[in-house]
Amino acid sequence: MTSTDPAPSQDLAGLTALVTGGGSGIGAATARLLTARGARVAVLDRDPAGAPEGTLAVQADVTSDEGVRAAVAEAVGELGGLHILVGNAGIGAIGTVEDNPDDEWQRVMDINVLGLVRTARAALPHLRKAAESRPGTASITHTCSIAATAGLPQRALYSASKGAVLALTLAMAADHVREGVRVNCVNPGTADTPWVGRLLGQAEDPAAERAALNARQPMGRLVSADEVAAAIVYLASPAAASVTGASLAVDGGMQGLRLRPA
Ligand code: NAD
Secondary structure, eight states: OTTTTTTTTOOOOOOOEEEEEETSHHHHHHHHHHHHHEEEEEEEEEGGGGOOOEEEEEEEEEHHHHHHHHHHHHHHHHHHHSSEEEOOOOOOOBBOOOTSOOHHHHHHHHIIIIHHHHHHHHHHHHHHHHHHSSTOOOOOEEEEOGGGGOEEETTTTHHHHHHHHHHHHHHHHHHHHTTTTTTEEEOOOOOOSSHHHHHHHTTTSHOOOOOHHHHHHTTTTTTHHOOOOHHHHHHHHHTTTTTSOOOEEEEETTTTTOOOOO
16 A cells, blocks of 8 residues: 555455454444445354344354354355454453452453454464455454453453453564554443443343443443444454554543543
């Protein structure tokens, strides 16, 4: 790409993508938007029933190396290659270090961190091929969280897992930059997904809890799954051909702003 090229594009016609955790929330919104921009999209999920229309749904659990390898091979076979990997499957965890026993730490790290490692390991040979045949098109984008860099109460395990995702993203960006594979992450604030719906559902008064949650946000509202998806799709598109090792906050200003008390 030279400075005389036309404006870098978010048109994804002719490209192929795999979204983990694409059966719900941020992943489903991302798979929908990638499809709308012209990519052929596969969704890897342990529960793929919610994979958006027009995508290829592949059932796999990211805790199984064998399962992930088979799912990536199936997706690549059906799509005819792989340019874009979105590592998004993840779960939440509540509590301080005193609340979660070792096996819970291992379970969450296995999904949130090792799940990304397994998916990338299976996808990288295909991403390298894509980079060779169409430079500027190969990328990995992880769904991280503001929990990676902000000290959130009651989130010791979740924050540690997302801190690892941020460090992993940076290290992978360094390892694969010369191969033409870009690696970035988005850091959502509280996003309005089924996951947050489930959490609010556990409150005594879910509507009051939602109103309080909205009131704690600088913008007075949660981030939408579609807004996070838009950032992921930008990072995954040729428009971001010079962007690697970046983390993009989509958090309504939660992390960056220091608002004066009203
Ligand atoms: P969600 O629960 O709506 O969707 C998560 C999807 O991942 C589900 O379809 C689920 O089946 C799949 N999944 C979970 N474990 C899996 C496994 N072991 N193997 C395969 N698939 C698995 O959640 P969401 O809110 O859309 O979250 C998506 C990502 O965004 C997660 O990584 C989460 O940490 C991150 N995130 C969410 C928020 C938020 O407020 N919702 C904020 C910051 C970061």
